[in-house]
Ligand code: BES
């Protein structure tokens with residue numbers, strides 16, 4: 091595909107652009123295979139330039155003509171772009187190129203989806219549309235004219251004029267090319283409006299294909315809530331007369347924040363009670379908020395270069411999580427985020443793909459839209475806020491918006507704003523952006539009762555190089571409790587030496603009767619080893635450490651199962667209450683797997699108490715009942731020096747879940763009935779939480795009644811959440827066949843529902859059969875390699891079925907590799923992302939390792955392998 095060898099780009103090599111763009115005029119003459127793009131760009135020398143080279147990015151373009159100040163020129167063209175001799179001062183560049191949207195299967199640049207023209211330019215897709223300095227630090231206002239027979243033609247900014255077969259748009263805000271967007275199609279809109287805090291009326295639209303109009307109302311409400319929330323919480327107002335959202339079926343990611351014209355994967359915006367689950371509704375609300383919030387954190391203030399990606403993504407994920415916490419339940423959101431962080435970011439940070447939140451080099455930037463940049467990037471902002479406090483955080487953000495509006499900024503700019511607003515030195519904190527790997531935090535404790543206070547301090551404490559920090563109590567008489575923390579980050583790929591990081595550790599202390607004796611206190615750890623002393627205590631406390639998961643670390647503490655059961659019953663911090671239950675379950679499962687131990691009664695007892703606790707939010711109870719994923723258990727076993735066996739792990743989870751069902755047997759019917767939601771469907775957190783708990787309970791009941799109740803629920807369900815939960819139970823109990831056939835017939839015309847049909851059969855299949863089920867489904871007429879949603883529903887689901895994917899004979903690996911090889915020629919970005927399911931290959935036994943290695947090498951050996959996939963496979967193989 092490309093004639094040059096892959097090149098590595100380094101952060102340290104950044105130089106400012108030689109030429110800046112004053113404004114851009116684009117004309118699109120749309121035609122499926124022969125679209126003409128005519129550009130008129132005013133360039134001016136950058137006063138900060140270090141060289142004068144005039145280079146424009148451009149890929150897969152046919153140059154028809156090019157002029158400088160009206161005179162035809164003949165630029166030097168390569169696979170990456172063109173260069174040309176130019177005047178010393180400002181000049182006008184004009185070019186006409188031809189591109190072929192209909193054959194663009196990479197879904198990057200201008201492409202077609204279901205008869206509609208659409209674009210995806212982040213990160214480097216604009217260069218597939220026309221020649222341009224396609225880098226985020228070149229910002230300009232755009233005027234766009236679209237010519238086409240299609241009824242709806244949209245671009246960024248405000249509409250300025252339209253006529254028969256054409257439309258013109260103008261975006262007054264200067265922006266980088268990655269935020270450019272164009273849509274043209276036979277679309278209909280769901281309109282609404284919003285009045286901003288300063289009283290301006292904004293026209294809102296969600297544009298969809300005619301058959302999808304009934305699925306727009308929820309997204310529109312989410313948009314209005316997001317606009318209001320950003321005004322209330324961050325003081326940020328929308329800045330154009332119109333905000334358009336478009337749903338497209340073929341899209342590599344979830345959604346894209348193009349200025350004034352957000353483009354969404356249909357799965358991330360379309361929703362109706364009959365076709366979407368509670369989880370879909372929640373995700374849609376969050377993604378709409380996320381893309382909308384980018385208008386300030388990403389668009390008004392953008393990134394200087396792609397190494398700064400976390401500047402917009404980490405911050406915007408943090409903002410959307412705050413929004414979800416405010417709209418729904420904060421503890422439930424926090425627990426879900428930590429489950430996700432541990433499932434996706436921790437393995438990344440501890441494996442061959444490990445990289446800092448701000449990477450220092452890349453070959454293909456599309457491979458760095460990672461859980462580390464996004465989710466760890468958001469955690470870093472959460473820590474910063476915790477350390478400086480809510481008020482200082484708000485002041486720092488005001489300063490950020492004031493100082494950097496219109497800029498392409500860096501992480502240094504971001505941290506400077508916090509230093510200036512708070513007077514704090516953030517030099518050490520910056521390591522969170524530059525150092526990769528997950529810190530491990532070891533905790534030991536020391537108790538000196540009032541009676542033996544005259545004794546010398548314990549050895550552990552004396553070993554601490556620093557005087558311990560005094561936390562509470564001062565000179566009050568009583569016992570002294572000391573917590574000593576040691577942090578250590580194991581070396582990661584490309585980074586062997588690690589320095590201590592700033593860790594905000596939220597701690598509370600409970601008395602022996604379960605009362606909280608010291609409320610949440612923030613300990614600020616900066617050393618490799620550090621002690622904190624609590625004085626004036628009447629009895630030895632039970633500590634609740636890392637409340638709200640105040641830092642993204644692995645906590646290592648020898649804790650008895652009794653103590654965990656105690657915290658599960660008494661902790662006032664919902665996160666740590668959940669965490670105690672999760673650790674009990676995890677340790678119990680590990681003992682079952684390693685030693686064939688029986689299930690831990692304390693977990694079973696804890697669960698039967700939690701599940702009946704009507705004072706607890708049902709959504710929280712549902713989270714308590716869920717066991718750690720097989721892949722998480724594999725990771726823990728590996729850390730403990732045991733080679734994980736996927737079949738044994740699966741068996742242990744099955745056994746424990748069956749025992750939970752047996753333990754709760756008597757309570758299940760009553761509890762399930764209590765959780766039944768009457769009346770019209772609402773996706774709000776309250777009813778959704780009840781359905782989540784009811785769903786867990788139905789799963790347990792199915793183990794006892796062979797699926798009778800699930801079958802009844804499947805038939806009577808009037809919403810997708812109930813229907814899909816019942817279908818999953820039926821599949822798991824081996825009685826899914828009829829329901830699956832009925833489901834297909836009922837929903838065969840709805841792509842998003844058929845994605846669920848593909849996904850569920852594979853994800854819920856018995857591991858021995860998962861690869862075969864997936865293989866059969868790739869032969870189904872509805873399997874569509876070119877549609878990323880359908881591909882992920884099939885191959886992503888296989889990878890999610892841990893024991894199924896890791897079947898000892900390697901069938902899972904081979905099937906996935908076969909399809910990745912095929913997809914790479916069409917869609918490098920989606921192929922490369924999915925390669926990461928092989929990232930933990932070195933964790934497994936020699937047989938599986940060899941099989942995974944062989945399949946990775948098979949992918950690597952494919953001729954014309956894309957730069958995206960080549961980089962991923964190369965890094966994974968090491
Ligand atoms: N800017 C991204 C979309 C994007 C990602 C474009 C990668 C090009 C390459 C967008 O804001 C985003 O982050 N979308 C997420 C969803 C979000 C809720 C985290 C996505 O698409 O998954």
Ligand code: ZN
Nearest residue numbers: 380384403406
């Ligand atoms: Zn984003």
